Amino acid sequence: MEKMKKALSNCYLSLIVLFMYAPIATLVVLSFNSGRSRAKWSGFTTDWYLEMLADDTIMAALRNTLIIAFLSALIATILGTLAAIGINNMKSWSRNTVMSITNIPMLNADIVTGISLMLCFIAFKISLGFHTILIAHITFNLPYVILSVMPKVRQSSKDTYEAALDLGATPIQAFFKVVLPELMPGVTSGFMLAFTMSLDDFIITHFTRGAGIDTISTLVYSQVRKGISPTMYALSTVIFLTVFIVLMIGNYAPEWLSRRKK
Amino acid sequence: MKSKSSRYLAMPYIIWIVGFIVIPLLTIVYYGFTDPNHAFTLGNLAEILVWENYRPLYRAMLLAASCTAICFLLAFPLAMILREHKVGRGSIIVFIFILPMWMNSLLRILAWQTLLERKGVINGMLTALHLPEQHLINTTAAVLIGMVYDFLPFMILPLYNALMKIDDNTVNAAYDLGASFWQTLTKIILPLSVPGIVSGVTMVFVPALTTFAISNMLGGGKIYLIGNVIEQEFMQDSDWNQGSGLSLVLMIFVIVSMLFVNHFDDKSDTRRGGIM
């Protein structure tokens, strides 16, 4: 009985894994298929990868995606970390007001956030382009950063900063030497989260993008409506592998390192 | 750290959110309540009562609700199994279930398009087995599968977190007192996992309700959801006032459905207080 239960549950786990990974595996397999047909295997090739690397639109989109994700995460992390410290020291009324505004982008559906930003940009005659995507991404990243940093700010001891000042440190020194190290775990996770959120966004980018600028998401969306080229499969494979490796390192590298030390 | 001046550290941020959260929101509210001649009107909000608009909203609600339910039914047993096997948070297995969440969602939808198309992978296999081709793409079912696939990890993770938090002793005590598996499940485990369920439901329901990309990519323009209507108003008909009005209605729907879910969470909180 116990054995059967175990077998059944393993079976269930495998089915879910199959459901989650079969589509991704299909993309990976098709990226090596020499024919354009999705239904039959016509031989192994890496041509689609070469074609992808030679395709300016795809490479530009990839570059935009990474630059926007990095910049928006960085700026959001700086603004958000400072804000978390500041907000924590506010009177409760103003703190609550600021926090409820902070939460609006999370509360709202992405489509509403995207549209509101687009309308605002156009109403104030800000031409749509790279910078508007960047602004939009910083905006929706900010709450995530604040949420990850806030708990650390609350936990951090209030005395160390004062002590550092008493010992003759300038406020700036005290901030970098004492306050920031305490917040660091929250800051890094905030940055990572912001980065991935930005990488994955489609809806908000769709509404705030301008002439000739694409991210991976908007590129896929327009490509799919035209007809899918196998270079898209190659791109998917590359992205999947990158995400896999980055997450593996992020998750397990610290453990492996500490284990080796022991 | 407690120095008064440190609150000014929030100034750049406050300027930012006023500029890029408050003002955009006011813009959309402004457009939603005015007509093209800038006169006040409630007509844009009332548009939702028109058949062409409430039908896609109704369809979206139905699909989002089904998607949430299916995600729950798939994820809950999974989380239970992980709990029973004592699969820890850092384990590879949990990692496997969460990984797809971080992959670009449009590429994952693209994968399903590849599978479901008429000359796609599934039909290719069917033909190879001498079975008749099936019409899979551009149906409501295809859109639903895409939604479930896209949002399932967002249900698995919070459920898993909630179940892992339940103390083994509580569950064992129930069994010791003679409760059946079913009784333990419904009287102990489910109520204790309500916070996780609430997280999962909100993380799945809201994006499913408002999507337009999934319905467009897997529905072939035949499955029209409220997200598609709004997107169309802005990107094609350039009727910003009506589009803003509908967006506001959608916003209200999201808030109301969250209040509804919130209601359950509060109830569970008081009940948990009673147990402890």
Add this chain to the structure above:
Amino acid sequence: MKRLDCEMFHAIRKIRTRRLPAAVLALTVAAAVAAVAVGCGTTEKDIEKIPTPAKDTLYVYNAGEYIDPELIDQFEEETGINVVYDVFETLEEMYPVIEAGGVVYDCVCPSDYMIEKMIKNNLLQEVDYDNIPNIKYIGEDYMKMASEFDPGNKYAVPYTWGTVGILYNEGMLDELGIPYPTKWSDLWNPALKNEILMQDSVRDAFMVALKKNGYSCNTEDPEELDTAMKDLIDQKPIVQAYVVDQVRDKMIGEEAAIGVIYSGEILYVQDELADTDVRIDYVVPEEGTNLWIDAWVIPKNARNKKYAEQWINFLCRPDVAAKNFEYITYSTPNTGALELLDQEYLDNEDVFPDTKKLLETCEFYHFLGQEGDALYNNRWKTVKSS
């Protein structure tokens, strides 16, 4: 990131649930403020030119897959002008972008009725033909045709032209035992369930249904439009998908037996399938169809009119137009280019139909004004929602 996963979900849920009252309050306040602002009667100024740092850059906005990309490089090399090239999928998507000025383009390539609309709404500026000497290569017939939507040929320089018709896969229809289509009403045959790809744009979709009933595709008669709408709704269950640019690739991939598409695509499709035994053909339906011209125009807010004219002049050059034709396979109005093309192309009736004969049954789309547009848009929404 492990920690982040669990804690974030908890936090997000808390916000989504606990902080609602505050957020609802904030939204209500926002609504009230906006209402007051409305009461004060704020008005918006006309869209002004948006200054930009990009100097030697030409912003071009064209339909998808509508130019030989090598020509863009060639143009950049020859002139030293940097081209930012962006694409739209439907004209309806393009128009608000130009109107709002959120993105400023120097040169755009819309179709006839959209050009008419842009002229009427004062979004275009006149082309200076002194800067476009190659205009002499554009055939007189086509300039005359273009004057139907651009009186006096002031704003638009024809780029391509063609018809809307039916692409069909002979093998698949044979298998289904269905005769090849010759008229629009053949697209209502229930035996074609899930075999039809319709155009996902208002005017083209309605043109099909209107012409089927023998009406003009520019009608503003609500009853005629209602009949067309009802037909489209009746047709919806047998339609496989409403798509635009995908029709071509889907027909090549044998995803469907029938697709409504522009005449320019047939050559491309046949070229792609040249080595296979798949036979795909194109027919202009008996009831008549839409005859269209796509042309280059310069928006009023363009920053670099000179560059735009250089661009148009470049595309009118016979060797460029011929090269472009071989890539996009849409019929060119460039008489200079025609001399450079293979006779085989010119003999193809699908690509270069006899315009005189066509004009008997075919019509250009006309801009119908805001109210006319609304007549179509609202009914299209009904079709899509049902």
